Amino acid sequence: MELNPRQLEAFRHVMVTGSMTVAAEHLKVSQPAVSRLVKDLEKTLGIRLFRREGNRLIPGAEAQRLFREVDRFYLGMEQVERVAQDLKSVRTGTLRVASMHTLGLSVLSEGVRRFSLARPGVDISLDVRPSLGILELTAAHQIDVGFVQMLGTEYPGVSVFPLPSVAAICVLPRGHHLVRRKIVRVTDLQGESLISLSRNSPMRMRIEAALETAGVSCKRSVDSTLAHVACSLVAGGLGVTIVDPFTANNLRDPKIVCRPFTPTIPFEFSMVLPAHQPRSKVLDDFIQVMKRLFDGEFSAK
Numbered sequence: 001m002e003l004n005p006r007q008l009e010a011f012r013h014v015m016v017t018g019s020m021t022v023a024a025e026h027l028k029v030s031q032p033a034v035s036r037l038v039k040d041l042e043k044t045l046g047i048r049l050f051r052r053e054g055n056r057l058i059p060g061a062e063a064q065r066l067f068r069e070v071d072r073f074y075l076g077m078e079q080v081e082r083v084a085q086d087l088k089s090v091r092t093g094t095l096r097v098a099s100m101h102t103l104g105l106s107v108l109s110e111g112v113r114r115f116s117l118a119r120p121g122v123d124i125s126l127d128v129r130p131s132l133g134i135l136e137l138t139a140a141h142q143i144d145v146g147f148v149q150m151l152g153t154e155y156p157g158v159s160v161f162p163l164p165s166v167a168a169i170c171v172l173p174r175g176h177h178l179v180r181r182k183i184v185r186v187t188d189l190q191g192e193s194l195i196s197l198s199r200n201s202p203m204r205m206r207i208e209a210a211l212e213t214a215g216v217s218c219k220r221s222v223d224s225t226l227a228h229v230a231c232s233l234v235a236g237g238l239g240v241t242i243v244d245p246f247t248a249n250n251l252r253d254p255k256i257v258c259r260p261f262t263p264t265i266p267f268e269f270s271m272v273l274p275a276h277q278p279r280s281k282v283l284d285d286f287i288q289v290m291k292r293l294f295d296g297e298f299s300a301k
Contacts (some may be wrong), residue, residue, distance in 0.1 A: 002044075003041075003044065004037075004040070004041070004044070006037060007038070007040055007041040008041065008070050009074075010023060010027060010034050010037035010038055010041070011038055011041055011063075011066070011070065012067065012070050012071060013026050014034065014038060014050070014057065015059060015067045015070075015071075018056075020034050020035055020038070020057065038050070045066075048062075049063040050063060093122050093123070093280060093281075094122065094124075094144075094282070095122055095124045095145075095282050095283065096125050096142070096143040096144045096145075097112065097124065097143065097144065097145055097146070097147075098126075098127040098129065098134045098137055098143045098145075098146040099126065099127075099128055099134070099146065099147040099148075100128070100129070100130065100131045100134065100148055100149055101129075101226055102244055102246060102247055102267075102269075103147045103246060104126065104128035104147075105128065105228055105247070106246040106247055106249070106250035107246050107250070107290075107293055108290075111286070111290045111293050112126050114289055115286050115289050119282075127143065131149050134146040134147070134148050134272065135155045135158055135272065138155075138157070139155060139157035139158050139274070140157075141277065143274075144273070144274075144280070145271060145272070145283060145286065145287065146271070146273075147163075147270070147271055147272070147290075149202060149267075149268065149269050149270075157274065158272050158273070158274065158275055159274070159275045160270050160271075161270060161272070162268070162270045163269055163270060163271055163294055164294065165266040165267060165268045165269075166244060166267050167245070167260070167266060168207075168244055168245070168261055168264075168265035168266070168267050169243065169244075169245050169258045169259065169260060170184040170240060170242050170258070170259045170261040171234045171241050171242070171243060171248050171256050171257075172184070172256065172259065173234055173235065174254065174255050174256060174257050176240065176257070179257045179259070181259060182259070182260075183260045183262055184259045184261050184262075185261075185262050186210050186214045186216055186261075186262065186263060187214055187216060189211070189218055189240070191218070191219065192218055192219065192239065192240055193238065193239030193240065194218035194221070194239055194240060194242075195222050195230045195233050195234060195239045196220065196222075196223050196230075196241070197223070197224060198225040199223070201225075203242070203244070203265060203267055206265045210263055210265060219239070221233075221239045222239075227241075227243035227247040228247055228251070231243060231247060231251050231253065231256060232251075234256050235253050235255035235256050236255075242261055244267040245258075245267075246267075271287070271290075
């Protein structure tokens with residue numbers, strides 16, 4: 001027995017509306033066409049589905065049983081259509097993001113916030129960890145997109161997309177004499193207490209090279225693996241620091257003041273994706289959100 005979907009659709013509308021005429025209006029066909037579809041279905045099944053009592057159409061027990069199954073099928077199809085539409089409009093899905101601390105505690109959090117507010121049906125996770133750990137997760141296809149600090153290196157199983165670098169800035173305690181400068185020069189740091197990042201930080205290496213080239217000697221107070229901590233120490237009056245603008249702009253601490261720094265110390269970072277894996281529309285739209293953030297308010301001009 002092969003059932004005709006059009007006959008089942010007509011039968012369902014008749015059951016829902018209780019009328020051949022109203023069912024015909026919903027299906028945008030004539031009433032005789034609906035009547036013929038139902039009669040053909042009865043012929044295929046070999047059972048009578050309806051009887052008439054005056055102007056009323058009365059479904060039998062067989063029709064009630066058949067309707068429960070047909071209705072369950074059509075409700076399932078409608079749900080599939082809704083899910084497909086949601087996926088098309090990026091209202092549902094999953095997104096797994098990983099970021100190094102510098103971006104994860106600042107611009108990535110803002111990007112996730114904006115994306116989540118626009119698409120509340122998308123399940124999002126943000127994992128903040130060191131760059132090497134992110135590369136491992138990316139190669140294992142355990143995340144959809146990552147943001148890392150890299151210096152032109154490659155990693156097996158990972159596609160790397162360098163993002164525009166930004167210029168590091170000098171963070172000073174409010175009231176420090178260098179606050180009066182519009183731009184802090186490397187020579188201005190002579191004799192200052194400098195709060196440095198960890199020794200394996202690419203930015204620290206560049207800062208140390210700039211200090212050495214200029215013949216500048218600083219007092220060393222505290223080292224920190226996190227730029228957020230370095231800025232907090234500046235707010236506490238322990239010295240000055242040079243960090244990426246994402247961190248300093250995100251803190252908005254009234255106890256600190258930020259100034260451009262010269263020579264330019266670039267902060268370089270990249271977006272990484274699992275190699276040879278197609279992107280979902282959810283991922284593509286999230287990447288666009290992040291690009292707008294990087295190219296707009298957070299990008300160094």
